[in-house]
Amino acid sequence: VATDTNGSVAFTTSMRRTGNSDDFISGRNATFENKQLKLQLSTTAEVYTTDFYFNENSTLALDPGYDAGIWGDTAGSFSIYSELVDANTGLDMAIQSLPFENLETMVIPLGIHSNANEQITVSIAESGLPTAIDVYLEDRQNNTFTLLTASDFVITPGTTLDAIGRFYLRFSVETLNTVGSELDAIKIFTTQTPRLLTVNGQLFQDTTLKLYDVRGRLVLTEQLNENTLNHKIDLYRLQDGVYVVELNNAYQRKSQKVIIW
Structure with missing residues (x-):
């Protein structure tokens, strides 16, 4: 409840409604799926979270009844929040609801406010997303992508963080096992002897391959x-560990985890 003037708000017993055929949430039916992703910002002393929901009723713009701005409209000195993907007016969002469609092209602006020279950690606190969906935090200042579904993003900023524009949330959907899919024909694997990464299959265009470690650093x-x-x-120059391979051209895109040992 929000108000611009002083006053009182009453919830009375006469307002109650009972029934057994609906959950009283407009537009939701028995097959409605609403998957949650909760991101957490933490230090040794503080914790702050922001939520994302994915369902068939939401859009990339403001969805009344689904999206919610931060109380008071402006994020505090220690906070994590998002801004709308489409029709962004600069409102700091505590909850953003989004569609499942085109997840791989979706780029969500993230805001992080924290003190200079204090270590912060961004992690996934809760997730109801399918296991085939990987969640990345992009740091454009350091040019890194951190796979949050595998490890936390940890940084000690040299200056105060208090604005949007540096951090973004991205998603990658693992290739589905669909007969006839051209991406299924591209096989990515590593071997120990010889120590190689192999990409086998028909590429439709000259393709850029990028290899990231689990901290999102391009190696x-x-x-x-x-x-x-x-x-x-x-x-031969890379250390043992888990890495993420990304293939990208104008017609094809594929991301896959590999183990180098």
Whole structure:
């Protein structure tokens, strides 16, 4: 409840309604799916969260009844929040509701407010998203992508964080096992002896391959030729661990976790 003037608000017994055929939430039916993602910002002394919901009734713009701005419209000195993907007016959102469609092209502006020279951690506090959906935090100042579904984002900023424009939330959907899908024909795997990353399959265009570690740091970039069906990339300089391979051209995009050992 919000008001611009002083006054009182009453919830009386006469307002109650009973029934057994509806949950009283407009537009929701028995098959309605509403998947939650809760992001948490924390220090050794403080915790703050912001929520995202994904359902068939929401859009990228403001959805009355689904989206909610931060109390007082402006985020505090320690907070994490989002702004609307579409028709963004700069409102700091505590809750943002979004569609499932086109997750891989969705870029959600994130705001983080925190003190200079104090370590902060961004993590997934709760998630009802399918396991096939990976969640990334993009830091455009440091040019990193952190796979939040695998590890937390930890940073000690040298200056106070108090604005939008540096951090973004992104998603990657693992390839579905659909017969005839051209991405299923592209196989990505590593071998120990020889220590190689192999990309096998038909690329529709010259393709950029990027390899990220679990902290989202770009550790390798290669250009793949569309006329070559079997690409082998030497990994001898990389440490053992879990990495994320990203293939990207104008027609195809695929992300996959691999283990180098």
